[in-house]
Amino acid sequence: MSTTSISPDNGVRRPLIEARGLVKRYGRVTALDHADFDLYPGEILAVIGDNGAGKSSLIRALSGALVPDEGEIRFDGKPVQFRSPLDAQAAGIETVYQSLALAPGLSIADNLFLGRELRKPGVLGQVFRMLDRKTMQRMAREKLTELGLMTVQSINQPVETLSGGQRQGIAVARATAFGSRVVILDEPTAALGVKESRRVLELILDVRRRGIAVVLISHNMPHVFEIADRIHIHRLGRRLTVVQPSACTMSDAVALMTGARAPQDMAA
Amino acid sequence: MTDTSGEKRGMQAFETVLSKQDTRVAEFEVHARSPLQMLQHFLHANPTAVPAIVLVLGVAVFSAIVGPRFYSAFNLSLILQQVTIICIIGVAQTLIVLTAGIDLSVGAVMVLCSVIMGKLAVALGLPVPVAFAAGLATGAACGAFNGLLVVRLKLPPFIVTLGTWSIFFSLNLWYSGAQTIRSQDVAKVAPFLQWLGTPVDLLGARLTYGTFFMLGLVAIVWYVLNRTALGRHIYAVGDDPDAARLAGIRTDKVLFAVYVAAGVICALGAWALIGRIGSISPQAGQTANLDSITAVVIGGASLFGGRGSIVGTLIGALIVGVSRSGLALSGVDVLWQEFAVGSLIIVAVTLDQWIRKVSA
Numbered sequence: 001m002s003t004t005s006i007s008p009d010n011g012v013r014r015p016l017i018e019a020r021g022l023v024k025r026y027g028r029v030t031a032l033d034h035a036d037f038d039l040y041p042g043e044i045l046a047v048i049g050d051n052g053a054g055k056s057s058l059i060r061a062l063s064g065a066l067v068p069d070e071g072e073i074r075f076d077g078k079p080v081q082f083r084s085p086l087d088a089q090a091a092g093i094e095t096v097y098q099s100l101a102l103a104p105g106l107s108i109a110d111n112l113f114l115g116r117e118l119r120k121p122g123v124l125g126q127v128f129r130m131l132d133r134k135t136m137q138r139m140a141r142e143k144l145t146e147l148g149l150m151t152v153q154s155i156n157q158p159v160e161t162l163s164g165g166q167r168q169g170i171a172v173a174r175a176t177a178f179g180s181r182v183v184i185l186d187e188p189t190a191a192l193g194v195k196e197s198r199r200v201l202e203l204i205l206d207v208r209r210r211g212i213a214v215v216l217i218s219h220n221m222p223h224v225f226e227i228a229d230r231i232h233i234h235r236l237g238r239r240l241t242v243v244q245p246s247a248c249t250m251s252d253a254v255a256l257m258t259g260a261r262a263p264q265d266m267a268a
Numbered sequence: 269m270t271d272t273s274g275e276k277r278g279m280q281a282f283e284t285v286l287s288k289q290d291t292r293v294a295e296f297e298v299h300a301r302s303p304l305q306m307l308q309h310f311l312h313a314n315p316t317a318v319p320a321i322v323l324v325l326g327v328a329v330f331s332a333i334v335g336p337r338f339y340s341a342f343n344l345s346l347i348l349q350q351v352t353i354i355c356i357i358g359v360a361q362t363l364i365v366l367t368a369g370i371d372l373s374v375g376a377v378m379v380l381c382s383v384i385m386g387k388l389a390v391a392l393g394l395p396v397p398v399a400f401a402a403g404l405a406t407g408a409a410c411g412a413f414n415g416l417l418v419v420r421l422k423l424p425p426f427i428v429t430l431g432t433w434s435i436f437f438s439l440n441l442w443y444s445g446a447q448t449i450r451s452q453d454v455a456k457v458a459p460f461l462q463w464l465g466t467p468v469d470l471l472g473a474r475l476t477y478g479t480f481f482m483l484g485l486v487a488i489v490w491y492v493l494n495r496t497a498l499g500r501h502i503y504a505v506g507d508d509p510d511a512a513r514l515a516g517i518r519t520d521k522v523l524f525a526v527y528v529a530a531g532v533i534c535a536l537g538a539w540a541l542i543g544r545i546g547s548i549s550p551q552a553g554q555t556a557n558l559d560s561i562t563a564v565v566i567g568g569a570s571l572f573g574g575r576g577s578i579v580g581t582l583i584g585a586l587i588v589g590v591s592r593s594g595l596a597l598s599g600v601d602v603l604w605q606e607f608a609v610g611s612l613i614i615v616a617v618t619l620d621q622w623i624r625k626v627s628a
Contacts, residue, residue: 065514086516101514103507105574110500115516117497129496161312194282 014077016041016213017062017093017182022071024057031057032068033237039182044204044214046224049234049257055217056186058234062215063095063184064088076181094175095184098191100167104160109133109140111159112174143177144169147203165196172203176212183207184215189223201227221250233257311623315568315575318619319583322566322612326587330594338597345473351563351589352482353378353544356537357556358563358581359489360530365564366493367506367526368573369418369425374534375556376436377410381538383444386548389458390449396458404535410436411531415524433557444550451546464543478540485536490578502526507574562588562609566616570624587612 019037023030031054039045049055060066062073064082073080075091082088085095102111118132118139119125125132140155147169159167168188175183185204189197197220204227208214218224224231225245233240233256240256241263255261301309311317331339357374364371381403388399410432417428454461464478493499501522504512513519537556542548567584569576588609595605 085514089516095514097514099510101508101511103504103511103515103574105507106500106503110504114500114504114512117500119497128491129498131495131497131500133495157313 013040015039015074016076018074018077019058019062020072020074022058022061022068022073024061024066024068030237032061032071034071035234035238037062037232037239038242039213039215040230041181041213042208042211043229044208044216044227046216046218046228046231047234048218048221048224048231048253053234053257054237055234057237059095059184059186059215059217062088063093065095089178089180092179092181093184094178094180094182096168096171096175096186096188098186100171102159102167102171105158107156107158108144108162108170109137109155111170112136112140112143112177114174116178139177140173143173147173147176147206163196164192165199168192168196168200169203172200172207176207176210180212182213182215184217186217187219188216189218189220197223221253225250225253235259308623308625311619315623316577316580316583318616318623319567319580319587323583323587323590326590326594330590330598334594334597338594341471341473343593343597345470345475345479347586347589347593348479349474349476349544350593351585352476352478353537353541353553353556354559354563354588355482355582355585356485356540357534357560358567358585359485359578360533360537361560361564362567362569362576362578362581363489363502363526363530363533364425365506365561365569365571366502366573366576367523368509368571369523369526370429370561370571371414371425371527371530372429372557373410373414373433373436374530374537374560375553376433376440377407377531377534378537378541378556379550379553380410380436380440380443381407381535382541382548382552383440383550385461385538386449386454386458386542387444389461390453390548393457396460399458400460400539403538404532407531407533407535407538408528409531410534411528412524414531415527418527419520419524440550446550448550449548454542454546454548461539461542461548462546464540465546466543476543478543481536481540485533486578486582489533493578498522498525503574505573559585559588562613565620566612568616568620570620571617572624575620575624584616 015038017037017039019035022032022035022037024032033054035054035058037058047055047058057066061068062082064085064087067081067083073082075093080087080091082091088095103114106114113136118136120130120132124130137155144155159170162170172183172185172188188200188204192200201223204214204216216224216228228245231243231245231248231253233243233253235257243253243256252261256263327339337343357378360374361371384406385399385403388394388402389396394402414425414428414432417423417432418425451462464476464481466477468475468477468480493502501512501517504515504517505519505522509519512522541553545552563585564576564581565571565584566587567576567580567582569580591608591612592605595608596602
């Protein structure tokens with residue numbers, strides 16, 4: 001059965017990320033079994049699937065954290081090979097991991113710029129490697145204000161003093177702060193309360209408004225159906241089908257991802 | 269149930285009540301804190317405050333008990349001289365501890381380096397700069413060996429340095445032939461090695477170049493840790509190695525660099541050690557290992573990594589010096605000095621645990 005992809009408009013637009021036939025084996029376990037993936041510019045694509053369906057492996061392949069055994073990934077039409085998360089970041093794909101990957105003892109500003117700190121111009125920066133802390137703090141403040149996250153007391157407070165939603169906000173801010181074109185969010189609301197989840201969902205919509213494509217991995221069906229433009233259903237290591245939230249109910253989606261129903265039965 | 273109608277989109281039915289909720293909750297609640305909690309938050313934000321307060325209290329208490337003999341410029345400067353070695357080795361130890369490691373070999377590296385410098389210059393008659401450079405290179409090599417075992421073989425730093433402690437100390441005994449090089453021989457052939465022992469008299473205080481060297485080293489390492497990307501990365505690697513890796517930091521490179529830097533700093537400590545005691549003995553600096561850890565811990569660094577400061581270590585070393593000197597001048601038996609230092613360590617670690625539990 002071929003995977004029927006429903007493009008957001010009339011199929012003229014070219015996918016931003018296009019993956020074909022990705023395979024990843026761990027010993028006798030096949031995590032990715034010729035999986036396909038398409039992400040269009042400016043959309044929110046939800047990826048759902050049961051535990052062990054291979055969602056994480058798919059996402060890790062796209063974010064450079066895993067090198068697939070077979071298959072090809074095209075970014076903006078050009079074939080790419082991500083050997084590390086840095087390669088993917090350089091291409092403009094940022095990932096917000098479920099663990100958030102923040103250093104709890106470092107300040108908000110330090111965390112936003114972790115791994116890509118700005119140095120002072122001139123001799124101070126080049127010879128003495130001095131960091132441009134003022135600029136970094138100003139940019140961090142601007143970034144958080146843009147995303148409506150200015151409820152923190154100080155840009156220099158350690159991340160560990162923030163609430164779960166605020167930390168998620170910092171991680172999203174970091175992912176969108178460096179001219180990225182794709183943001184991958186792994187279970188962004190899993191650890192959050194109702195109110196904090198709401199703020200994160202608004203944040204995701206805000207990211208899309210700024211023209212950044214979003215891949216959202218979530219088990220939370222109401223959230224997925226609320227904000228996703230398309231829903232990629234992953235099952236047994238491959239893309240089963242892609243549905244549109246308006247043309248499908250949550251129970252249909254759950255039936256598909258658990259194998260209770262096959263995609264061809266869905267033809268309506 | 270799927271919320272696709274336009275006006276409802278943006279909020280789930282069960283969430284619509286949220287609009288009636290007070291919105292303050294999304295912001296920082298200014299809840300009343302007890303004085304104890306306020307103290308906890310203050311100390312969390314200013315981790316060096318604890319050792320600084322303890323140091324000031326220590327000086328005040330001993331000044332009151334012992335009197336001018338303690339707080340004379342001479343005695344205070346003597347304390348500063350006494351802690352020079354521990355502080356330099358403590359700087360190396362701080363770097364390792366910040367990465368959530370521990371280095372038990374620092375003392376052995378220091379002594380090995382001093383023996384190499386002395387033997388090459390005095391016994392073998394090599395030019396002093398060559399001997400000095402060989403000492404620094406030995407320190408770097410020892411650090412690189414530790415670093416390779418920790419980074420490549422992924423062995424726990426405690427075990428690695430427990431092993432290399434013995435290895436480096438044996439090498440030191442073998443190379444030196446367990447012989448001490450006499451101070452006058454060093455002075456005759458290689459006065460440069462004793463240069464850091466040059467005294468400076470200042471308003472009744474007697475300092476040495478070594479003291480200024482120590483302060484300079486503290487300033488440089490402070491700068492690297494707080495004002496450069498490498499410094500931030502060292503904190504990040506100790507705080508959460510996975511997060512650091514995902515943020516694009518080459519954690520193995522950072523760790524390796526830290527171990528090499530610690531080795532070089534130990535070699536600089538060897539230079540200061542020769543300046544301090546004059547002679548070069550394979551048996552010198554036996555207590556430097558544990559003393560350096562003591563200074564780091566009392567200085568407020570966390571053995572779990574990512575927390576601590578170089579200024580804290582300097583203060584920690586001074587606290588040890590002040591309490592030893594104060595107790596000695598009070599006529600207290602030496603064994604109670606050790607008792608006091610041990611108690612300080614326990615109190616410091618307890619305080620660290622309490623501060624880390626700070627509620628958001």
